[in-house]
Amino acid sequence: MNDILDAIFQRRAVKVFEPAEISDVLREKILNAARHAPSSFNGQPYRFYWVGSAAKKAAVAKLCMGQSPAETASALVVVVADIGSMAATTRGQLEWMRASNFSQEKIRDYERTAKIGRILFMPGPFGIFAALKSAIFRLLNLWMTIGMPPLFRQDLFKWATKSTSLACQNLMIAAEALGVNTCPMEGFDGRRLSQYLGLSHRYHEIVMVIAIGKKSHDYVQPPQWRRPLQTTVTVL
Numbered sequence: 001m002n003d004i005l006d007a008i009f010q011r012r013a014v015k016v017f018e019p020a021e022i023s024d025v026l027r028e029k030i031l032n033a034a035r036h037a038p039s040s041f042n043g044q045p046y047r048f049y050w051v052g053s054a055a056k057k058a059a060v061a062k063l064c065m066g067q068s069p070a071e072t073a074s075a076l077v078v079v080v081a082d083i084g085s086m087a088a089t090t091r092g093q094l095e096w097m098r099a100s101n102f103s104q105e106k107i108r109d110y111e112r113t114a115k116i117g118r119i120l121f122m123p124g125p126f127g128i129f130a131a132l133k134s135a136i137f138r139l140l141n142l143w144m145t146i147g148m149p150p151l152f153r154q155d156l157f158k159w160a161t162k163s164t165s166l167a168c169q170n171l172m173i174a175a176e177a178l179g180v181n182t183c184p185m186e187g188f189d190g191r192r193l194s195q196y197l198g199l200s201h202r203y204h205e206i207v208m209v210i211a212i213g214k215k216s217h218d219y220v221q222p223p224q225w226r227r228p229l230q231t232t233v234t235v236l
């Protein structure tokens with residue numbers, strides 16, 4: 001457990017990396033740790049684009065506005081919230097449940113929940129279903145305790161971004177624990193980078209790009225500042 005805390009406290013956003021090879025084994029370990037993050041409904045609504053080849057890395061770094069972490073990294077991971085992955089994820093989990101001999105009752109329960117989720121999460125053409133569901137939920141909420149599900153496409157992206165961000169943090173902590181450094185970046189041209197990766201604006205939103213590599217010996221890390229604990233915490 002102390003190792004985890006060490007990795008959390010040691011991690012910094014590194015702005016200059018030195019050339020270093022990231023082996024396939026190391027890449028797999030880092031990505032595997034990322035996908036073990038918790039996600040809403042276990043939906044894992046994300047995709048990682050690992051950009052490691054020199055030419056593609058240079059192209060993506062340019063779309064990260066040529067920032068030095070991007071230009072000097074050994075690899076860039078473009079992390080995408082993917083709201084189009086839900087049906088495939090449900091199918092995958094069902095296959096896994098059947099292969100793992102879950103009881104018929106558990107499988108039916110899961111199918112039912114997934115179906116309700118699909119109906120709730122479907123915004124419909126021009127957000128018509130979402131508007132209707134939003135009105136119904138608001139009305140119900142007048143006399144019932146009820147959580148508002150993500151209804152409109154933007155809500156769905158917000159929903160997916162939460163789980164995607166947790167996966168990003170897992171990725172960065174795992175990288176640190178495995179001896180490589182990172183820098184999360186949201187300074188990129190989202191439209192051009194989406195185009196470069198062939199993403200669909202209906203289903204995909206780039207959450208961040210994570211630069212990975214070994215911190216340069218010449219890079220002097222500035223001191224780390226955080227707001228005092230009491231200004232960020234309310235104990236009730």
Ligand SMILES: Cc1cc2nc3c(=O)[nH]c(=O)nc-3n(C[C@H](O)[C@H](O)[C@H](O)COP(=O)(O)O)c2cc1C
Pocket residue numbers: 011012013014015067069183184185186187188208224
């Ligand atoms: C969502 C997000 C976006 C960020 N975008 C950038 C960026 O575009 N360029 C950059 O150099 N650093 C970026 N950072 C790194 C922050 O500047 C850094 O995490 C913060 O200053 C705290 O420093 P520390 O991570 O070393 O503790 C980003 C961090 C986060 C979480």
